[in-house]
Amino acid sequence: MKPIYLDHNATTPVDSEVVDAMLPYLTQYFGNASSAHNFGRDAKVALENARESVASHINCQPSELYFTSGGTESDNIAILGTAQKYKNKKNHLLVGATEHPAILEPAEYLHNKHDFKVGIIPVDKDGFISADTLNELLTDKTFLTSIMLANNETGTIQNLVPLIKAAHAKDALFHTDAVQAIGKIKVDVKALDVDLLSLTAHKIYGPKGIGALFIKEGVRLEPLFYGGSHEKKRRPGTENVAGAVGLAKTLEIAQAAMDDDFKKLTELSDYFILKVQALLPDVYLNGPKRNRVPQTVNLSFQGVEGESLLLGLDLKGVAVSSGSACTSGATEPSHVLQAMGIDKVISQGAIRFSMGRSTTKEQLDYLISVLPEVVNRLRELSPIYNK
């Protein structure tokens, strides 16, 4: 059996069409997009065409779109860049409890090293935030609220419009980390009326190392890097032209496939959840049934440690995750599930299955056929599972 990849929220293979689109910009059109000569012009034109294409995907002006190295960098520029700009007037930052570490850690840094006040916005049992909750936390010192569009662990799609309205009513900027939403659901910065939005290519069959930050016209922030006028001085550094071309192509393909993918993956994920819950007792879905990117299915297997289940499935040739990917490879209890108020024992047994365009019913059937064996063995050995 070929290994089965169900960790698309960690990263995805690059679509061959994307590779083909990028290749000329690694070899033939290798120029530095900032050079004045012919070689530079070719690269610059490709870069600006890519910018226009990505901008149209999220419905913004090309001048509002800044290429970065990916989600983490975009998030850091959004948080640290606005903090630096507003520090003399406002010192309060609000972030969602279930944000990615790329949001939580810069916020923690601002709190620990620069005396910013950071508020954590609580979520309900499915990961949703209500406008009332946010309203209670906003102050006239709040310069930025950051809440992600789709959650990386549970797939919860946040209803951002009322939250953005609430932040704007208190004169606070609003940033959203759309890394897990982009290319999977429609993202329209005008309809949202959001001020800052982070996206990346590698979660949706694009290359690693390229992403973008949307900065609404008029929003001011300080750069993190200095050393050139690239990206209008907001992100200096020789432009990753091939990456930008790859991102544009990635989104173009995603746009065309979006509705079909969503429908197919909703059917597959519903089928998978139903089958697993029918075969095994004490299995719970973490996150909402609907208003979820269907790629993500987060299930808790009571009485089992997520880490052990992950390893057991890996030995059966199925790649899954028990939280966000981590350098050391060791798993920590998920802050996302804890914030959702999920019982500690249950959240320990959580596994994230993240499906993709190549996921088939046959692959899921294989997984469904090996899951009971692995889960039952772990439950047999478990000191906490009530057999």
Next chain:
Amino acid sequence: MTKKVLVAMSGGVDSSVAAYLLKEQGYEVVGAHMKLWDYVEVGGDIYKDGRCCTIDSITDCRVVCDAIDAPFYVLNMSRHFRDTVIEDFISEYDKGRTPNPCIQCNSNVKWTEFLRKAEELGCDYIATGHYSFVEKNENGRCCIRKGVDVTRDQSYVLWGVSQDALSKTLMPLGGLLKKEVREIAHKYNLRTADKAESREICFVLDDDYHRFLIEMAEKNGKSYEPGEIVHTDGRVLGQHKGTAFYTIGQRKGMGISYPTPLYVQVIDIEKNQVIVGDNDTLFKSELIADSLNWIAVEPQARPFGALVKIRYLHEPSEATVIPQVDGSVRIVFKDSQRAITPGQSVVFYDGDILLGGGLIVR
């Protein structure tokens, strides 16, 4: 059917070669690194390299496992390690004893929690890079015999392993010299071949256990009480910074000028005193030990002669082990021994076979 083994990999050359040899012997090998602690928790110099549980060590394990075509995982056991090993380390010092955390780790983490993980993964055995043999003897018990390379003998820290755990343990390096292990690593291009070994306490990164105890105490809102340093003749000679910072036989760091060298004799936590005196009075011919575990023999009721080791770097000495009715043992040495230290382990051997061991009470 192929037997499956989970190899405990630190990122050093020994466990790398152990994994390689088992693969050669036809086992289905799975490598695993136990993540036992985090810098945030234990403090110290985070840039000091060559220890286990660092990202670099984990990378080394990964590359070695990839080279021998074995899956590799990091197992997070930090909570378990903190609750057993680190807590014990701190509380033993509080009791005026000198702990050996490696023994706690072997008994309460490696041969319990790691073994449980192995079973969860469907493994038949666990394996380590210790230079010892694990064998079954005629009476059906699993025993540990010192390896060929006596300079690398670590049997002293293995006395707490249960029989059940030993029956599921492989130690493929027993028959090799360290030099040969490095040669094998070189021959097969394992990237840990020339890695230096670490011998100090793994979670005290700067080897400064005073710093570690103070930081951990601060985190828990505690502090160490200064008290008197008293000579065995009753005279108060100075002040100590807390009894935890002294160990039996210690000479340096007393901060007292005295015509003859002074050595710590007794740590009296009741009076919060450190008792010092001459080297001569450090020699004792008897000790009492409890928390016994028996390896090669059934729990003993009658006195027997053995070679007895009272610390990691101690030449085993002839003694009689006398079991007591309460389950402890009294040990009477042929020649008196220097600095018998409560909290350290005492281990009994018959030649090169580990009979059992316990913790020194007094």
